[in-house]
Amino acid sequence: MQTDLSVPTPIVEKFPWLILFTILLAPLITVIDVFIMNVSLPTIQGYFQASDAAVQGIIASYLVGYSVFLVTGSRAGDHFGRKKIFMGGLFVFTLASALCGYAGSIEQLIIFRFLQGIAAGFAVPQTVTLIQLNFKHGEYRSKALGYYGITLGIASVLGQFLGGYFVTAHWMNEPWRLIFLINVPIGVIAVTMATFFIPESKIVKKANFDMGGVLLLTAGLSALIYPIIQGRELGWPAWTFALLAFAFILLFAFIRYQYHRAKKNKSALMPLHLFKIKSFNLGLGMVFFYFALFSAFLLTCALFLQTGHHVDPLTSASYFIILGFAFMFSSHWSIKNGSKFGTGLLQVACLLLIVSFAIQLIWFKNAIPFIAIVVTFLCYGLGAGMLVPSFLKIALKDVPHDQAGIASGVYSTVQQFSSALGVSMIGGVFFYVEHKKGNFDAGYHAALYCLTGYALAVLLLLYLFKKTDDNKGAL
Numbered sequence: 001m002q003t004d005l006s007v008p009t010p011i012v013e014k015f016p017w018l019i020l021f022t023i024l025l026a027p028l029i030t031v032i033d034v035f036i037m038n039v040s041l042p043t044i045q046g047y048f049q050a051s052d053a054a055v056q057g058i059i060a061s062y063l064v065g066y067s068v069f070l071v072t073g074s075r076a077g078d079h080f081g082r083k084k085i086f087m088g089g090l091f092v093f094t095l096a097s098a099l100c101g102y103a104g105s106i107e108q109l110i111i112f113r114f115l116q117g118i119a120a121g122f123a124v125p126q127t128v129t130l131i132q133l134n135f136k137h138g139e140y141r142s143k144a145l146g147y148y149g150i151t152l153g154i155a156s157v158l159g160q161f162l163g164g165y166f167v168t169a170h171w172m173n174e175p176w177r178l179i180f181l182i183n184v185p186i187g188v189i190a191v192t193m194a195t196f197f198i199p200e201s202k203i204v205k206k207a208n209f210d211m212g213g214v215l216l217l218t219a220g221l222s223a224l225i226y227p228i229i230q231g232r233e234l235g236w237p238a239w240t241f242a243l244l245a246f247a248f249i250l251l252f253a254f255i256r257y258q259y260h261r262a263k264k265n266k267s268a269l270m271p272l273h274l275f276k277i278k279s280f281n282l283g284l285g286m287v288f289f290y291f292a293l294f295s296a297f298l299l300t301c302a303l304f305l306q307t308g309h310h311v312d313p314l315t316s317a318s319y320f321i322i323l324g325f326a327f328m329f330s331s332h333w334s335i336k337n338g339s340k341f342g343t344g345l346l347q348v349a350c351l352l353l354i355v356s357f358a359i360q361l362i363w364f365k366n367a368i369p370f371i372a373i374v375v376t377f378l379c380y381g382l383g384a385g386m387l388v389p390s391f392l393k394i395a396l397k398d399v400p401h402d403q404a405g406i407a408s409g410v411y412s413t414v415q416q417f418s419s420a421l422g423v424s425m426i427g428g429v430f431f432y433v434e435h436k437k438g439n440f441d442a443g444y445h446a447a448l449y450c451l452t453g454y455a456l457a458v459l460l461l462l463y464l465f466k467k468t469d470d471n472k473g474a475l
Contacts, residue, residue, distance in 0.1 A: 065117020074409025089123025114184025283395025308440025326381025
């Protein structure tokens with residue numbers, strides 16, 4: 001029997017799941033570490049007999065380190081190789097996690113958390129660029145970016161759950177240390193897999209690294225984020241307002257410095273021309289309001305259930321499993337079917353968030369029916385699952401491929417900064433009303449009104465995106 005060799009056998013390119021899995025390990029463990037503290041802080045505070053301000057420093061140090069080095073980390077990947085920076089960031093993050101797990105004092109824990117944040121700031125921005133470079137086929141890239149968004153959402157919910165689980169575990173005498181030690185085996189696996197499976201990217205430029213821009217942006221964002229996070233806890237002393245004013249001066253100087261470098265054709269830390277792209281600006285706006293909303297919701301809801309209604313940490317964390325499953329289902333569905341419905345689907349998703357908040361305003365008081373918790377988290381999870389995977393696609397829709405690294409750094413910076421701002425501002429409203437009225441229900445309801453306002457802001461930005469002539473609302 002003869003075979004006709006004149007007809008070539010088509011080669012079917014397979015989706016590189018192993019590369020994507022390796023890349024997504026970085027945002028998974030770094031975002032988990034943002035949210036894993038919410039339900040475990042009282043346990044850590046009791047162990048170290050720490051003050052409220054010191055405990056706030058555990059969260060603040062990580063967010064400050066994470067936020068201020070995201071853009072710098074992105075540019076470092078362009079200059080020195082994205083795989084190298086990705087692996088180096090993951091290695092330091094793993095080491096810092098081990099140090100956190102064995103910290104002997106609250107001061108050591110704060111310092112090691114800051115080191116964790118810096119390492120995350122270098123590793124995470126490489127992920128989006130590595131996706132752009134390794135998934136060049138349009139359909140594959142869209143799928144990979146969708147799974148990146150899913151990972152961020154799952155990590156947020158998983159962090160909340162693991163925080164409640166580990167502080168009640170009986171694996172060791174001081175179970176809160178597992179919150180940090182769990183990162184060590186995952187980090188080792190991630191670095192090992194990256195060594196073998198992720199190809200090195202082309203280095204964009206080897207010289208002219210913008211150290212002046214690094215210093216100005218780091219100082220400016222540090223001066224901005226620190227008083228926002230710590231101000232409420234300390235009673236907003238005069239120095240917090242002075243530091244905020246100084247932050248705006250530094251950030252204005254950074255923008256002028258970047259403008260002058262670009263004018264002289266020198267390498268700039270942040271190309272300002274990115275902000276001329278309308279879809280990029282709209283995507284950043286959506287990310288800003290959504291992640292501020294999301295972070296504040298997780299924190300205030302956990303406090304409302306545990307402190308206000310005396311739900312134990314593990315039970316409280318378990319409720320978020322409902323949200324997590326709903327999120328995974330709707331996000332997976334939206335990746336496959338979202339393009340058929342366009343921006344209209346995302347607007348419906350926003351309405352689901354608002355419905356979730358409305359249900360809580362009606363039912364979350366005095367004795368809370370279990371059905372109210374189920375319906376609330378189902379609505380929120382379904383809505384968030386459709387929204388989150390699309391934000392990054394919107395922001396990067398019209399960004400040139402060679403600018404994807406720095407654009408993802410800006411995206412991640414906005415995401416982390418908005419998380420800190422949402423916790424500070426909406427959390428501040430929660431504590432202020434709760435303290436003034438002596439009622440956790442009143443405080444949480446005030447926070448819910450703020451959360452609804454943020455969801456409406458996302459809805460408005462989606463409407464503007466849909467109306468743009470160049471996008472036509474396409475995803």
